[in-house]
């Protein structure tokens with residue numbers, strides 16, 4: 001008699017267990033939404049487990065489009081800040097420029113770290129670099145590396161940059177003509193080859209030859225960093241969505257073969273210079289100096305800057321420089337093709353410079369004598385910022401209860417909450433930039449600059465953790481545009497896309513369409 005009873009009891013026990021597990025799962029995966037229900041600010045409820053990034057995780061929508069949709073959602077569009085869920089983590093989005101200024105500039109000490117992270121033990125090259133490292137080591141590292149991109153260093157690199165610009169022109173001149181004096185090219189690949197050659201030549205003292213050789217190793221490994229197939233896409237997403245789990249998954253920021261390539265070439269170049277005593281005053285020399293001066297990172301644990309930690313610096317500059325710069329450059333060329341009146345005005349400015357200096361244009365002319373060139377680049381970076389958002393981690397002193405947003409808001413940001421600044425959406429908000437999808441460089445004319453509200457234009461980020469290479473990147477773009485437009489006019493080709501859609505599996509802005517155009521010889 002006892003056995004049937006026991007069986008029934010067992011079945012109930014299983015049922016209860018399943019219910020408890022399901023309840024725990026539900027409880028865990030909806031923590032974030034419950035947090036926002038209790039916090040008194042507008043929020044957009046996410047789905048259990050995936051939060052508000054479901055479409056991006058499934059690679060159905062680009063991060064740019066997704067963030068833009070959240071920004072204009074009617075539940076939050078009148079609020080200076082709102083809550084979302086990054087998987088199961090409550091995440092704050094700041095919409096209001098005053099709040100952005102207050103947190104990321106005035107109180108930057110508490111918003112200097114990025115939430116995205118990797119594991120210092122399994123992935124030292126991915127961790128010990130400016131993009132990922134956290135305070136206090138970030139501050140030390142930034143002070144070690146800032147001199148490599150000072151204005152005087154950039155001026156020293158100018159001749160090398162100019163030479164890569166000449167190589168780019170030679171590669172265009174070598175293209176077959178589709179009609180007399182007309183060639184066709186695709187800008188994304190051209191620009192990536194140009195910016196990869198620049199970083200190799202100026203920072204590493206090497207000839208990458210990407211513009212001359214389609215099989216160049218530098219281009220091959222560079223492409224692999226940003227080529228997001230399903231595995232690499234998920235790896236990159238993990239650093240952003242679940243940095244806490246990254247150490248257990250032993251993931252790496254750089255593909256393993258790219259890491260091995262960089263390790264080999266940097267070690268070789270350092271060894272060569274140490275043997276020959278050659279000094280070029282470039283980034284590699286600064287790395288050798290850091291090593292020889294026994295520079296360290298960290299306060300309690302002092303990590304010597306040598307070996308993989310040196311490779312990490314080179315890898316970051318490689319990663320942070322070529323894709324960003326080539327993205328803005330290729331979108332600028334695309335907009336110039338679509339807006340012939342802007343192109344003509346820019347060519348007129350360039351014509352005067354070429355008339356004045358011939359081919360030997362001094363470095364200073366780029367900063368002082370071509371305002372319209374600067375305006376075209378600024379407008380491109382507004383319309384096409386390379387990142388969908390800037391991200392930070394609220395990091396307060398031990399024991400602090402939270403960061404008060406008063407007098408702007410009575411919400412208190414808890415310690416360790418991720419904070420996002422949706423720069424793409426803000427750049428396209430008609431409140432700050434009327435008729436926002438119109439490509440209009442006049443917005444950045446000297447007399448109009450005071451109409452741009454602080455913290456509404458952030459293509460290079462904001463606060464002390466802003467881009468270290470903004471001047472260097474901008475100079476590369478200026479040189480490439482000047483060289484190209486002084487010989488060619490850019491016209492539509494039958495393959496030019498009319499409108500652009502963005503790649504769903506990329507963290508940086510990249511179009512699905514190839515940016516094809518015709519180059520019509522029209523030398524000045």
Ligand code: HEM
Nearest residue numbers: 130320321324325328459460461462465466467468469473
């Ligand atoms: C037009 C080209 C470029 C654009 C639009 C761009 C944009 C950005 C943005 C949005 C950030 C994040 C800033 C933040 O979180 O507030 C960043 C960070 C960074 N960029 Fe750039 N970048 C460009 C070129 C470069 C170049 C050429 C280099 C180096 C040679 C570079 C090196 C870096 C570094 C090292 C960081 C991390 C800084 C830190 O965390 O301390 N960037 N960049």
